Amino acid sequence: MTESAAGLLESVRRQLALREGDNRLIPRIAEGSASPAVLAELAAQQWRIIASDRRSFLVLAARCADNPGGEYFAGLAAGESLALDKLGGFATACGLDSAALLAREPLAGCQAYPAYMAWLALNGDPAGVVLALAANFATWSGYCATAAHALRHYYDFDDRACAFFDFFAAPAPEAEAQALAVVERALPEGSASAELLGYGRLLQSYELMFWNTLADLDPPES
Secondary structure (H helix, E strand, O other): OOHHHHHHHHHHHHHHOOOOOOOOOHHHHHOOOOOHHHHHHHHHHHHHHHHHHHHHHHHHHHHOOOOHHHHHHHHHHHHHHHHHHHHHHHHHHOOOOHHHHHHOOOOHHHHHHHHHHHHHHHHOOHHHHHHHHHHHHHHHHHHHHHHHHHHHHHHOOOHHHHHHHHHHHOOOHHHHHHHHHHHHHHOOOOOOOHHHHHHHHHHHHHHHHHHHHHHHHOOOOO
8 A cells, every 4th residue: 555545544533533522421431420321322322323324334335336445335334233233232231122222212413423424425425435434433443442441440341241342442454454445546646635524524523422412411410
């Protein structure tokens, strides 16, 4: 892979990184002060997101069937299938079975992310989507690593209950290589337009909206 493609991905991650403290829920999970109720809501909202994103990635894979993006997005869809299975362990630890997950109402602030991801699947430039996901996955991975540690340390969740967060916290070198291949082919000069970078800014905003919507359900005790 060219140095310019790797440099572009790293530059986008730096530019679009969220500031420490923007997410109001993760610090509370990290210190063990988030309520069991908000953890259960996190599980329910994620269940809807993962199922939606899997379909979005399959649409993108079909759009990119004849170029490296097809393999990349198909791999992401397969990962979402694995994640959905692992999410069951977290939901069970939070007291939710399949019926309870279905019964939970979607929250607009949480479901804005998959709604925008679905829009990108239909309308977005695939190279711009890859850049957006590169930035977002870096953010999401960090949040999941924090959650996995805290759930074991403060909430006494076992490995099965934490498997969903472990899965996303782990590096994915194959996906990174595929993302580089997409960027190298689509953006050989190692630069991206403001429009393409805008995908990532919106996706990061919706990521933050997800967590802070949940945080608003569980205000800290005064």
